[in-house]
Amino acid sequence: MAVISKMKIMTRDWTELNPELLHLISKKLGNLSNFIRFRSVCKQWRSAADPADPPPQLPWLLYPATLRREEANTNTDYTLYSLSSNSSSQIELPITYKGFRYHNTKEPSIGFILVDQHKQILKPPYQLMVPYLFNPLTETKIHLPFTEVKYYFSLYMGPDNKSNSGMVKSGVHLVVYTIQNSELEIWSWRSDSNEITKFKIPFLTFVVGYYKGKIFVYLSETRETKVFDMTTEAEMNIVIPHPVECLHFNLFVEAMGDLLAVAYPHPGEGGRDSHQVKVYRLEHTDVFGQCRWIKLKGIGERVLFLGSPAAGFCLSASDFEGLRGNCIYYMRDCKDVNEKDGFRHYNRLLRYDMENGSSEELLNCVALSATWFMPCLS
Structure with missing residues (x-):
């Protein structure tokens, strides 16, 4: 038997x-x-x-498969680094037209990458192409109805209907900004209705955030944060004073219903090997009548993933097995000199623990520039 x-x-x-x-x-x-x-x-x-x-998937890093800037201008080979398996794989991003390549995107994305193409110095005639959303796993494209060709940086990319996590099924809401002379131009687009709104902000700054239908702009010159309403396209009568103990904000992150401001030292600030990261939460009324920044000792089960130049996103550690809460993943600028490449700049991935104030360098990820990418198969 x-x-x-x-x-x-x-x-x-x-x-x-x-x-x-x-x-x-x-x-x-x-x-x-x-x-x-x-x-x-x-x-x-x-x-x-x-x-x-x-x-639930941990985010991946997408970055050029070369550390040489001159090669990154023409190389279509990219590397996908998986946090869950601590391994890398190669992927080729297709060139859609001769003379154009994928811009080294630096803003985090959920499911799709904002592809911003630009012209190389080649013989005319030149053909300008507008940006689009691209899923490197499925090769799905979502064309954007932007008429001008500019450099775009995404502030927010998510589903129209937040009760449905499927971006394609529920439609995509995209908020981006572009730099125009001494102004910022903000675009908001919803795929389901093809609705576009845009307005200009009369400041030139790289610390911009989207939160609850509002645009937050940090001005380093005056050390204050101003607020703009996406619906009315007007500046609100709100000026949020900067924390006394903080030098500058580096970026804003929408984190599980809160708006967080993150500050970390650039190389040479606060000591050569300083990695201390400060996080502030925006305390506000329902109508944003009163606002102030509150310094946090920790972020609980939240995990922040910081991009560059001024974007990031948040995940809950309880949704992912093996992910530690109260931590921040970020890219740090580095430089070295060797006989083969000479002087070079590059980035390394680090994980900052807010409990003990220390940073741990993660191996297998050295990149010229990198984009956080949340994998999506739809």
């Missing part, structure tokens, strides 16, 4: 597993490559694992 039972186990048809059980198993696959392999087993397993509802 023991032999017969053993034979039955060995010949079990795994395609007959309960669909609900298969779905629960698929939601535990924190590495997206394992999720894709799971779906490829058979039709039964594929139907139990909806690509529009994958298991």
